[in-house]
Amino acid sequence: MGTALLTDHYELTMLASALRDGSAHRECVFEVFARRLPKERRYGVVAGTGRLLDALTEFRFAEDDLEFLRSAGAVDDDTAEWLKNYRFSGDIDGYAEGELYFPGSPILTVRGTFAEAVLLETLALSILNHDSAIATAAARMVVAASDRPLIEMGGRRTHEQAAVASARAAYLAGFTATSNLEAGRRYGIPTTGTSAHAFTLLHDTEKDAFSGQLAALGPGTTMLVDTYDITAGIRTAIEVAGPELGAIRIDSGDLGVLAVQARQQLDSLGARNTRIVVSGDLDEFAIAALAVAPVDVYGAGTAVVTGSGAPTAGMVYKLVEVEGRPVAKRSENKASRGGRKTAVRRHKSTGTAIEEVIYTGTPEYGEHDRLLQIPLVRSGVKADDVPTLPKSRDHLEKALVSIPWDGLKLSAGEPAIPVVFAS
Amino acid sequence: MGTALLTDHYELTMLASALRDGSAHRECVFEVFARRLPKERRYGVVAGTGRLLDALTEFRFAEDDLEFLRSAGAVDDDTAEWLKNYRFSGDIDGYAEGELYFPGSPILTVRGTFAEAVLLETLALSILNHDSAIATAAARMVVAASDRPLIEMGGRRTHEQAAVASARAAYLAGFTATSNLEAGRRYGIPTTGTSAHAFTLLHDTEKDAFSGQLAALGPGTTMLVDTYDITAGIRTAIEVAGPELGAIRIDSGDLGVLAVQARQQLDSLGARNTRIVVSGDLDEFAIAALAVAPVDVYGAGTAVVTGSGAPTAGMVYKLVEVEGRPVAKRSENKASRGGRKTAVRRHKSTGTAIEEVIYTGTPEYGEHDRLLQIPLVRSGVKADDVPTLPKSRDHLEKALVSIPWDGLKLSAGEPAIPVVFAS
Numbered sequence: 001m002g003t004a005l006l007t008d009h010y011e012l013t014m015l016a017s018a019l020r021d022g023s024a025h026r027e028c029v030f031e032v033f034a035r036r037l038p039k040e041r042r043y044g045v046v047a048g049t050g051r052l053l054d055a056l057t058e059f060r061f062a063e064d065d066l067e068f069l070r071s072a073g074a075v076d077d078d079t080a081e082w083l084k085n086y087r088f089s090g091d092i093d094g095y096a097e098g099e100l101y102f103p104g105s106p107i108l109t110v111r112g113t114f115a116e117a118v119l120l121e122t123l124a125l126s127i128l129n130h131d132s133a134i135a136t137a138a139a140r141m142v143v144a145a146s147d148r149p150l151i152e153m154g155g156r157r158t159h160e161q162a163a164v165a166s167a168r169a170a171y172l173a174g175f176t177a178t179s180n181l182e183a184g185r186r187y188g189i190p191t192t193g194t195s196a197h198a199f200t201l202l203h204d205t206e207k208d209a210f211s212g213q214l215a216a217l218g219p220g221t222t223m224l225v226d227t228y229d230i231t232a233g234i235r236t237a238i239e240v241a242g243p244e245l246g247a248i249r250i251d252s253g254d255l256g257v258l259a260v261q262a263r264q265q266l267d268s269l270g271a272r273n274t275r276i277v278v279s280g281d282l283d284e285f286a287i288a289a290l291a292v293a294p295v296d297v298y299g300a301g302t303a304v305v306t307g308s309g310a311p312t313a314g315m316v317y318k319l320v321e322v323e324g325r326p327v328a329k330r331s332e333n334k335a336s337r338g339g340r341k342t343a344v345r346r347h348k349s350t351g352t353a354i355e356e357v358i359y360t361g362t363p364e365y366g367e368h369d370r371l372l373q374i375p376l377v378r379s380g381v382k383a384d385d386v387p388t389l390p391k392s393r394d395h396l397e398k399a400l401v402s403i404p405w406d407g408l409k410l411s412a413g414e415p416a417i418p419v420v421f422a423s
Numbered sequence: 424m425g426t427a428l429l430t431d432h433y434e435l436t437m438l439a440s441a442l443r444d445g446s447a448h449r450e451c452v453f454e455v456f457a458r459r460l461p462k463e464r465r466y467g468v469v470a471g472t473g474r475l476l477d478a479l480t481e482f483r484f485a486e487d488d489l490e491f492l493r494s495a496g497a498v499d500d501d502t503a504e505w506l507k508n509y510r511f512s513g514d515i516d517g518y519a520e521g522e523l524y525f526p527g528s529p530i531l532t533v534r535g536t537f538a539e540a541v542l543l544e545t546l547a548l549s550i551l552n553h554d555s556a557i558a559t560a561a562a563r564m565v566v567a568a569s570d571r572p573l574i575e576m577g578g579r580r581t582h583e584q585a586a587v588a589s590a591r592a593a594y595l596a597g598f599t600a601t602s603n604l605e606a607g608r609r610y611g612i613p614t615t616g617t618s619a620h621a622f623t624l625l626h627d628t629e630k631d632a633f634s635g636q637l638a639a640l641g642p643g644t645t646m647l648v649d650t651y652d653i654t655a656g657i658r659t660a661i662e663v664a665g666p667e668l669g670a671i672r673i674d675s676g677d678l679g680v681l682a683v684q685a686r687q688q689l690d691s692l693g694a695r696n697t698r699i700v701v702s703g704d705l706d707e708f709a710i711a712a713l714a715v716a717p718v719d720v721y722g723a724g725t726a727v728v729t730g731s732g733a734p735t736a737g738m739v740y741k742l743v744e745v746e747g748r749p750v751a752k753r754s755e756n757k758a759s760r761g762g763r764k765t766a767v768r769r770h771k772s773t774g775t776a777i778e779e780v781i782y783t784g785t786p787e788y789g790e791h792d793r794l795l796q797i798p799l800v801r802s803g804v805k806a807d808d809v810p811t812l813p814k815s816r817d818h819l820e821k822a823l824v825s826i827p828w829d830g831l832k833l834s835a836g837e838p839a840i841p842v843v844f845a846s
Contacts, residue, residue, distance in 0.1 A: 001424065005605040006583040008576065010616030012604070013640060017618070021635035023625050030621070055583070068608045074616075076639070114625050121619075122603075125579035126586055153431065156548035157735040159585035160429040160478070163549055180545075181435070182428040185491040193433030193497075195440070196544075198453070198742035201750040202446050202537050212444035216499070217436060228753045252754075302735060311729040312580040319621035327624040330651045331675075 003055045004086075005065055007122045012074040015115055019079055024115035029321035029340040032094070032108035032124060034101065038133070038310030040412035043403060045139050045396060046107055047169045048131030049097035050389060053382050055123055061086055088116050092377035095343075098172055098392035099372060100399045101132075102356055102415045106341040107315065109373065114322075121317040129315050130162060131169045133307035137284070138173035139400065140308065141300055143408050144288040150298045151192055153179040153279065154305035166305040172393050175304075187389060197251075200227040210240040220246035222277055225262075226253065234262055238269045247275035247296065255280065256293040263294035283308045284410050326360070337421065343372040345417075353402045356419045364422075426478045427509075428488055430545045435497040438538055442502055447538035452744035452763040455517075455531035455547060457524065461556070461733030463835035466826060468562045468819060469530055470592045471554030472520040473812060476805050478546055484509055511539050515800035518766075521595055521815035522795060523822045524555075525779055525838045529764040530738065532796065537745075544740040552736045553585060554592045560707070560731035561596035562823065564723055566831050567711040573721045574615055576602040576702065577728035589728040595816050598727075610812060620674075623650040633663040643669035645700055648685075649676065657685055661692045670698035670719065678703065679716040686717035706731045707833050749783070760844065766795040768840075776825045779842045787845075 018024035037044050061069075061083040069075045075083065090112025101107050108124060110117045141150060152170035155163030155178075167183030177190040184191035195213055203209035210223055219241045225233030225248045237245055248266070250258050255278045266274050278290065279299030287298055319327055326338030339360035346354045347368040356372070357363070365371060375383040387395060400408065407416025441447035460467050484492075484506040492498045498506065513535025524530050531547060533540045564573060575593035578586030578601075590606030600613040607614035618636055626632035633646055642664045648656030648671045660668055671689070673681050678701045689697050701713065702722030710721055742750055749761030762783035769777045770791040779795070780786070788794060798806040810818060823831065830839020 003583070005608055006578075006586065007604050008578060008602040008616055009604055009607075009614045010602060010618055013616055013636075013644075014618050014622045017622065017636045017639035018625065020639045021626075021631070023631075023635065026625060028625065065608075069604070072604070072607050072614050074604065074614065114621075118621060121621075122579050122586075123583060126581060126583035129580050130582040130585070155429075155431060156545050156740075157552050157737070158549060159553040159582055159588055160426070160546060160549035161584035162553070162582035163429065163545075165582055179431040179433060181430050181432055181492065181495070181497065184432075184495050185428055185488075191432045191495050191497065193431055193436055195433055195437050197752045198537075198541060198544075199437045199440065201742045201752065202441065202449060202451065202745055203444075208444070208446075212446065213436075213440045216440035216443045226752075302737070306734040311734045312725060314580070314725070317579075319624045322625055329620045329624065329649075 001058065002060060002062055002065060003058045003123055004061045005068070006126065007119060009072070009074050011119050011121055012069060012079065014118055016075050016079040018114055019082055025113045026323050028112065028114045028117050028319055030110040030117050030121070030317055031106050031320045031341065032128060032315050032317050033104055033106055034313055034315045036103045036314070037415060038314060041136065041310070042407045042409065042413050042416040043136070044101045044132060044313060045135040045173060046095045046097055046099045046101050046128070046132055047135035047172050048127040048165070049094060049376065050386070050392070051131065051165060051168070052124055052127045053376060053386065055127065056088060056120070056377070059088065059120070059123065082115070086119070087380055088112060088120065089380040090116055090377070091379065093373040094376050095372050096374050096387050096392060096395060098387070098396035098399065100403065102417065102419045104358060104419045105356060106343055106358065106373065109340060125315055125317050129313045131165055132313040132315065133311055134166045134169035134304060135173045136313065137308035137310065138170040138175060138304050139396065140284040140410060141287055141304065142174035143400065144284045144410060145298055146291065148295065148298060149176040150300055151175065151177045151179065152304050153299045154301035155180045157302040158305040163305065168389070170304050172389060172396060174393065174397060194222045195224050197224065197227045200224065206233060207236050207240060210237050214241050219244045222247040222249050224249045224251060226250050230258060230262065231265060234265050235269070238266070238271050243269060243271040243274065245271055245274045247277050249277040249279060249299070251280045256290055259290070259293040259295050288410060345370050345372055347402065351402055352404060353417050355417050357422050358419060359422050424481065425483060425485055425488060426481045426546055427484045428491070429549065430542060432495070432497050434542050434544055435492060435502065437541055439498050439502040441537055442505055448536050449746050451535065451537045451540050451742055453533040453540050453544070453740055454529050454743045454764060455551060455738050455740050456527055456529055457736055457738045459526045459737065460838060461737060464559065464733070465830045465832065465836050465839040466559070467524045467555060467736060468558040468596060469518045469520055469522045469524050469555055470558035470595050471550040471588070472517060472799065473809070473815070474554060474588060474591070475547055475550045476799060476809065478550065479511060479543070479800070482511065482543070482546065505538070509542070510803060511535060511543065512803040513539055513800070514802065516796040517799050518795050519797050519810055519815060519818055521810070521819035521822065523826065525840065525842045527781060527842050528779060529766055529781065529796065532763060548738055548740050552738050554588055555736040555738065556730035556734055557589045557592035557727060558596045559736065560733065561593040561598060561727050562819065563707040563731065563833060564710055564727065565597035566823065567707040567833060568721055569714065571718065571721060572599040573723055574598065574600045574602065575727050576722045577724035578603045580725040581728040586728065591812070593727050595812060595819060597816065597820060617645045618647050620647065620650045623647065629656060630659050630663060633660050637664050642667045645670040645672050647672045647674060649673050653681060653685065654688060657688050658692070661689070661694050666692060666694040666697070668694055668697045670700050672700040672702060672722070674703045679713055682713070682716040682718050711833060768793045768795055770825065774825055775827060776840050778840050780845050781842060782845050
């Protein structure tokens with residue numbers, strides 16, 4: 001499906017005006033950055049880059065797109081004619097997906113004519129703002145869960161396509177699986193799920209339900225035991241499936257207390273290897289609070305797909321350079337600096353990050369430092385070696401280990417490392 | 424594009440289990456409702472129904488869908504065979520799009536076999552939870568804006584497809600236009616937009632930019648005057664376009680103060696009919712605070728598309744009846760009541776709503792009362808007379824007028840009218 005109309009009207013009117021007065025062909029640099037991290041968070045996670053590169057290949061104006069744009073008064077005939085052959089032919093550099101970012105980090109740099117580059121604003125921001133918000137929240141949950149696996153199951157609480165992207169962002173952040181089937185198909189993310197309360201309620205008894213599930217899914221399945229009475233539910237589950245039952249799931253109540261009781265009961269029934277999955281309004285704080293409970297797997301839903309209080313990353317797409325000349329809106333905010341930027345993250349010899357330095361000139365870096373931008377698009381074509389989703393996932397895992405310990409705290413605070421502008 | 428994989432894995436495993444033990448063909452009733460309104464809001468707005476009915480017609484399992492489901496272990500061969508011919512053939516009733524809802528309102532009622540109806544959970548909830556959250560937030564902004572027009576321009580802050588749905592939900596709620604072009608094409612919503620700061624920065628001077636815009640878009644256009652100095656920007660805009668300039672837009676700073684200054688300056692330049700558009704992090708509270716400022720049009724973005732602090736409506740899809748027998752999960756929450764429900768909104772003879780009464784038996788209603796559910800799907804086919812988007816928009820406008828005055832307050836509070844369960 002084409003992506004060119006996932007765009008704001010004003011980009012087309014700007015294009016029309018710029019084509020008419022000749023400024024459309026000036027070489028420009030646009031940058032994506034966030035002025036601040038949401039909710040005093042300590043880091044942000046770049047996500048969506050892979051999706052953006054996919055969407056870019058579909059960013060073409062078909063005849064019916066142009067017909068609509070003309071009828072909506074968004075373009076004149078000359079602009080429509082120009083759009084007919086539109087294809088982005090410039091260059092894009094950016095932070096790798098799974099990279100940490102901080103206020104002012106030049107997350108994406110788009111170079112091309114004004115005409116070609118201005119059109120990408122909405123698509124780039126929609127994807128990066130959404131996916132980065134989800135990945136940032138998800139990463140906090142992964143940190144809170146420590147070594148325990150997390151399943152993303154929030155698709156029912158967000159737009160049906162945002163659900164797919166959310167599953168992808170959560171997986172990037174370290175979640176182990178998703179409930180969302182389309183995310184499984186589209187991105188190769190492991191999918192999982194067994195039953196809801198409806199399945200138990202459908203049957204005349206809980207025992208009938210568990211027997212039906214066992215027959216179809218085998219003893220390795222997860223049985224949802226809190227439809228009626230949890231203690232009775234666990235007893236029935238083990239009675240039906242035997243002590244080899246894969247897992248039970250508890251989806252309501254005081255999960256810490258219930259997990260302890262369930263563990264004791266399961267152990268007393270000889271089901272020592274039966275795992276305990278908990279779900280139900282878990283966010284990073286609830287997950288952290290369950291650290292001492294005998295929980296094996298967390299299922300997180302609403303909080304993941306809504307960014308746990310920060311549903312958008314607040315990134316902006318700003319023109320920073322026109323034909324080599326730095327430009328910037330007048331602002332008291334020092335983050336609005338003109339000129340194309342690059343960034344270096346400095347590390348101690350131990351690998352711990354110290355600071356991020358943003359350059360408008362030539363970046364300087366030593367053996368423990370890292371240039372943060374990589375080539376993403378060259379002359380309109382996706383660059384070689386853009387990391388895959390699994391590689392980006394590994395990258396984030398390592399990046400989270402690299403920031404100072406304080407930076408992983410869940411509480412509100414300063415960015416994990418300072419961002420310094422080198423002039 | 425098919426919608427069948429926009430579904431959680433567990434729905435397929437439940438189906439597989441239920442097909443195997445024979446319970447899949449039991450006649451069931453599922454209900455969508457919200458246990459509470461988000462953030463102590465006083466009403467919710469039902470939205471997404473039209474999108475859901477569209478998505479339902481595409482809910483089919485194609486061969487490659489089934490291939491994926493088998494490979495993911497979500498279905499066995501028998502289940503895949505059954506899914507091959509799947510098409511929902513049951514009935515759906517629900518609140519009309521644009522109807523107000525309250526805690527426990529039976530927003531959607533799906534009747535069919537367990538097999539047919541359970542599969543719709545994720546799709547129904549994703550669409551209704553997202554769109555209702557956006558429409559509810561948007562309606563509060565419309566109330567706050569009183570008679571002034573509102574433009575939705577938040578697409579850059581949410582998932583690229585959620586952006587389209589958000590524009591639709593905002594329009595339903597009473598917004599007058601959107602910046603999102605795809606929403607214009609897909610749903611016939613008026614689109615609008617003129618220029619961003621980038622357009623001014625692209626040019627050597629602000630005057631060049633305004634001249635270029637004027638030449639392309641004519642004097643009725645809206646000029647963005649806050650790239651450098653607002654007073655100078657307004658002077659230049661009127662100098663270039665004359666006192667017939669359509670509007671100026673201010674996107675930053677203390678909008679109330681700036682609007683007063685801008686109005687005075689415009690009037691002094693003879694541009695008495697040039698309108699003032701303000702934008703920049705406006706939510707319902709900021710809009711309300713500008714009531715006394717000489718603002719003509721509001722542009723709202725992030726707050727609309729993120730539900731202004733409540734990005735999901737928290738609706739659930741619960742099995743409430745199996746072969747005529749009411750069923751419910753054990754819960755201390757009285758809202759989890761078994762049995763198929765209908766609802767009546769009672770009104771005074773003046774038209775003011777008094778209460779919402781939920782029936783599991785036959786509903787009783789008088790001449791000033793209204794049955795809240797309408798037929799949406801009959802035997803799998805969209806019912807006649809399902810309201811169009813413009814009709815739903817009118818419906819909401821009237822519904823907002825019908826609730827007691829207190830219910831329109833922006834502050835946290837009780838639901839605008841009480842919900843009563845008639846047994």
